[in-house]
Amino acid sequence: MQSHRQRYKAVPRGFYARDVRIVAPELLNKILLAGDSRSGRIVEVEAYIGEDDPACHAAAGRTVRNAPLYGPPGRAYVYLNYGLHDMVNAVTEKAGHPSAVLIRALEPLEGVPLMRRRRARAPWRKGRPAVSDHELCRGPGNLTRAMGITLADNLRPLTRGPLTIQDRGIAAGEIAWDSRIGIRVGTERPWRATVAGHHSVSGRRSPTP
DNA sequence: CGTTCGATGCACT
């Protein structure tokens, strides 16, 4: 039996070597694949755009932590936030131009039982009911925990290896542009792109009809 | 419905 990892090629490096505002929406409806058994459709992303973007980690210049942003495109930038959550980005543009796409939510495809077990292992979920499928990878911290993405994946190429992104031909539907979430500066720019109305998108739920 | 707040680790100043 042929796995999906074998059936689909990874998105090539050239895809990432473009303006991050082009790459971000095109990552929607592509597949993030971890290991051989966990995957999800990307439904929410944010663009972080260089040293002039106050919310970008590169805003204060190059440091030890943000060095991956200054490297070649098509690699993962993973960092620890709030001491609890690993966040995964795809580095874009070209070396020396720090920019990346934060992957904020997935619609789980393969490996749902494993994702659920990983989520249940979080200390704050002890004794709580299991989450529904569409909540497993809803939010950047939740998706890395469900997928098993960690700091060990930092700097890994997304074009090959255990952490890759594939195009399985899901058609792009309506894309909604919005302001980025959870940041204290730079909220005025509409650099968050989502698959409109998708129930795995994080943030406040759409109002009940 | 809304807002506030604790957990938790480490890069950065």
Next chain:
DNA sequence: GTGCATCGAACGT
């Protein structure tokens, strides 16, 4: 010592 690109519980209206 400070401040997070978060999560989810607790509490107020």
